[in-house]
Amino acid sequence: MLNYTALVTLLAVAFYFYTGILVARARAExxxxxxxxxxxxxxxxxxxxxMNTLEWTPIFLPALWLFARYVSDVGAAVIGLVWILGRVLYxxxxxxxxxxxxxxxxxxxxAAGVLWIxxxxxxxxxxxxxx
Amino acid sequence: MLNYTALVTLLAVAFYFYTGILVARARAExxxxxxxxxxxxxxxxxxxxxMNTLEWTPIFLPALWLFARYVSDVGAAVIGLVWILGRVLYxxxxxxxxxxxxxxxxxxxxAAGVLWIxxxxxxxxxxxxxx
Amino acid sequence: MLNYTALVTLLAVAFYFYTGILVARARAExxxxxxxxxxxxxxxxxxxxxMNTLEWTPIFLPALWLFARYVSDVGAAVIGLVWILGRVLYxxxxxxxxxxxxxxxxxxxxAAGVLWIxxxxxxxxxxxxxx
Numbered sequence: 506m507l508n509y510t511a512l513v514t515l516l517a518v519a520f521y522f523y524t525g526i527l528v529a530r531a532r533a534e535x536x537x538x539x540x541x542x543x544x545x546x547x548x549x550x551x552x553x554x555x556m557n558t559l560e561w562t563p564i565f566l567p568a569l570w571l572f573a574r575y576v577s578d579v580g581a582a583v584i585g586l587v588w589i590l591g592r593v594l595y596x597x598x599x600x601x602x603x604x605x606x607x608x609x610x611x612x613x614x615x616a617a618g619v620l621w622i623x624x625x626x627x628x629x630x631x632x633x634x635x636x
Numbered sequence: 637m638l639n640y641t642a643l644v645t646l647l648a649v650a651f652y653f654y655t656g657i658l659v660a661r662a663r664a665e666x667x668x669x670x671x672x673x674x675x676x677x678x679x680x681x682x683x684x685x686x687m688n689t690l691e692w693t694p695i696f697l698p699a700l701w702l703f704a705r706y707v708s709d710v711g712a713a714v715i716g717l718v719w720i721l722g723r724v725l726y727x728x729x730x731x732x733x734x735x736x737x738x739x740x741x742x743x744x745x746x747a748a749g750v751l752w753i754x755x756x757x758x759x760x761x762x763x764x765x766x767x
Numbered sequence: 768m769l770n771y772t773a774l775v776t777l778l779a780v781a782f783y784f785y786t787g788i789l790v791a792r793a794r795a796e797x798x799x800x801x802x803x804x805x806x807x808x809x810x811x812x813x814x815x816x817x818m819n820t821l822e823w824t825p826i827f828l829p830a831l832w833l834f835a836r837y838v839s840d841v842g843a844a845v846i847g848l849v850w851i852l853g854r855v856l857y858x859x860x861x862x863x864x865x866x867x868x869x870x871x872x873x874x875x876x877x878a879a880g881v882l883w884i885x886x887x888x889x890x891x892x893x894x895x896x897x898x
Contacts, residue, residue, distance in 0.1 A: 506762060509763075511755070512763070515752060521695065538734070539737075541674075543674075550802045563780065566694070568780060574768070574773075606801075621780065625774075632770050635770070639890055639893055639897070642833050643891075645829050650883070653826055670865045690822055690825065
């Protein structure tokens with residue numbers, strides 16, 4: 506059982522859920538009624554934070570779990586925490602201004618990249634050992 | 637093998653696929669040609685049903701599988717069916733009017749919440765036992 | 768360990784990441800600044816390629832892994848490669864014109880459908896054997 510990775514997965518899911526709460530609040534605050542997803546730049550930035558987090562989930566979660574499975578449970582969990590930290594900084598920056606989203610974005614992208622490359626090395630090593 | 641959870645996952649995937657079919661039909665019916673995703677309120681509501689179901693997938697599927705793994709396969713499958721039911725009601729309500737999406741939304745959110753909390757308890761219990 | 772499916776998953780993730788790179792490039796090329804996701808038809812088509820790939824991920828990845836688990840690791844990997852091929856053709860076609868996205872779309876949809884149906888047969892067979 507990959508307990509630490511499972512725990513960090515729940516944390517990442519909770520953070521992602523929170524970005525959706527912020528969108529619901531921004532809908533009310535800036536008067537953007539569903540089903541519209543545009544109409545006020547402050548709403549649109551908050552909406553893009555949720556969407557971008559959603560867009561990265563199919564990169565982050567598979568890479569996280571393959572890293573956990575093929576390399577290390579604790580290692581995956583630690584890098585997963587760095588990803589969440591990057592996401593928090595991205596959220597805080599983007600909520601202020603679109604230009605301030607860069608640093609958090611780069612941190613979460615680097616974390617996802619490390620997970621992906623580590624998983625690749627782990628899988629290929631396993632396949633080569635089986636030959 | 638978590639057979640019941642696997643079966644409910646396929647069912648959830650099929651329902652989600654069906655929301656995409658409805659979007660394709662609504663494109664034709666209301667004359668919203670790809671790549672546009674706006675232009676007619678009846679189209680936009682159907683599109684938001686698909687998008688919202690997509691948005692909840694990274695919450696639902698990880699919570700479902702962690703619950704199945706750490707708590708119960710049959711339990712996860714039953715709560716997963718409740719989630720799908722909530723999604724069906726959300727679809728039926730939203731297709732009529734944006735204001736009618738609340739009940740189904742709350743049901744699916746409650747189901748996802750139970751899965752998330754149950755999984756958290758299961759993982760933390762396991763970690764504490766290992767100490 | 769489902770090594771071949773794991774490898775194809777990383778490949779699919781990398782392809783999906785690449786569609787996001789194309790969106791970032793198209794933002795610069797066609798002057799569509801974040802958080803906007805509309806404003807120029809050439810940008811919108813590239814954005815829809817990423818979004819549609821994202822939309823199909825919750826269909827593809829669960830079906831791929833359940834097929835791998837219940838039917839065949841190598842089989843899942845081969846059909847997964849067909850899915851990626853369909854996605855590449857979809858990208859190439861859609862980037863040219865919205866009307867040229869059909870062939871690639873049908874290939875990836877057929878691959879996902881085979882994975883889903885195969886997984887369903889595998890799970891039901893397992894459940895019936897256990898009775």
